[in-house]
Amino acid sequence: MPSFDIFFLSLRDPSKAGRARFTQTLAHISDMPNTKIEEILRASRTLLFERLSRERANDIVTALTQAGARLEIRPNQAPPDTEQEVATRKCPRCGFIERADALECSQCGLVFAKWEREQVRAMQREQRLEEAMAKAVQVRQKWTERATEYVSNHPLRGEIPAALASKISPQETVFMFVDAEEGLLVLTSRRCLCQRNNVTLSLPWELMSGIDFGGGLLKKRGDVSRMQMTLFGPVPVGGGESSQKLVWQVNDLDAVERDTIMSWAYARKFPCGACGKTDLQFRLDGSKVHARCMHCATDHEIDLEEALAIPILAN
Numbered sequence: 429m430p431s432f433d434i435f436f437l438s439l440r441d442p443s444k445a446g447r448a449r450f451t452q453t454l455a456h457i458s459d460m461p462n463t464k465i466e467e468i469l470r471a472s473r474t475l476l477f478e479r480l481s482r483e484r485a486n487d488i489v490t491a492l493t494q495a496g497a498r499l500e501i502r503p504n505q506a507p508p509d510t511e512q513e514v515a516t517r518k519c520p521r522c523g524f525i526e527r528a529d530a531l532e533c534s535q536c537g538l539v540f541a542k543w544e545r546e547q548v549r550a551m552q553r554e555q556r557l558e559e560a561m562a563k564a565v566q567v568r569q570k571w572t573e574r575a576t577e578y579v580s581n582h583p584l585r586g587e588i589p590a591a592l593a594s595k596i597s598p599q600e601t602v603f604m605f606v607d608a609e610e611g612l613l614v615l616t617s618r619r620c621l622c623q624r625n626n627v628t629l630s631l632p633w634e635l636m637s638g639i640d641f642g643g644g645l646l647k648k649r650g651d652v653s654r655m656q657m658t659l660f661g662p663v664p665v666g667g668g669e670s671s672q673k674l675v676w677q678v679n680d681l682d683a684v685e686r687d688t689i690m691s692w693a694y695a696r697k698f699p700c701g702a703c704g705k706t707d708l709q710f711r712l713d714g715s716k717v718h719a720r721c722m723h724c725a726t727d728h729e730i731d732l733e734e735a736l737a738i739p740i741l742a743n
């Protein structure tokens with residue numbers, strides 16, 4: 429495997445600003461002192477790096493070319509010299525090449541340690557989400573079958589509003605629409621989807637502690653009646669507000685539809701991801717719904733879109 433030498437030829441922009449840009453970049457990716465870089469700029473053709481691996485040479489050429497340098501790249505028959513190779517890192521956001529020990533990107537300001545922590549957290553969450561999904565698979569299958577059966581006996585009337593259609597996953601089955609004065613509710617095998625005050629709410633069946641029809645203070649007129657959904661814990665409802673009780677004025681629901689909605693809401697609960705008991709206590713943590721198991725104290729993040737309780741493991 430050959431290696432590569434990089435020679436500096438000249439600057440496209442030899443002004444003071446152009447020199448400063450090149451000096452800053454070269455100082456970032458090497459440990460050359462500024463005096464050495466000034467020498468390089470005065471000379472006509474200088475060897476900057478030798479015996480670089482193909483990948484490293486690529487990164488460095490990209491960085492220096494962006495910084496306005498004209499370069500010459502020559503293959504070297506000797507293998508890459510990993511000892512002498514400059515340790516660099518590429519900014520994961522903007523691609524800028526930095527020295528390996530840089531704390532932040534000097535081009536876009538990304539703080540590397542923070543970014544790495546976030547990556548690790550996102551990966552951990554992704555993994556826990558997959559585990560929770562694997563556990564929930566059988567239950568989900570059962571409810572998908574139930575939704576499919578319902579819709580085969582009670583065909584859907586109408587269409588899913590465009591604003592909600594894109595939110596529905598291919599793995600969930602829509603089985604009923606509820607026409608409400610506040611906007612259409614789309615009931616799926618996984619959750620109740622709706623838009624209120626321009627915010628899309630995703631309400632997993634497991635989060636519902638009850639549904640009531642009728643009663644209350646709303647005056648009935650014609651076929652409009654009141655549907656009240658009570659949740660085990662508060663959910664964000666937009667505008668910085670949260671609520672544990674949602675009320676709709678619904679049109680034309682028959683007895684079968686009402687019974688179906690109530691049976692779905694009462695039948696399902698999130699199991700604890702650690703001990704499997706269904707005794708979670710819900711709360712709002714910032715804008716996220718969390719739930720703690722009353723038996724084993726495991727905390728969970730509730731993914732409202734996926735309708736899953738994801739255990740949060742102490743790090």
Ligand SMILES: [Zn+2]
Pocket residue numbers: 519520521522523524533534535536537538
């Ligand atoms: Zn950057």
Ligand SMILES: [Zn+2]
Pocket residue numbers: 700701702703704705721722723724725726
């Ligand atoms: Zn538990």
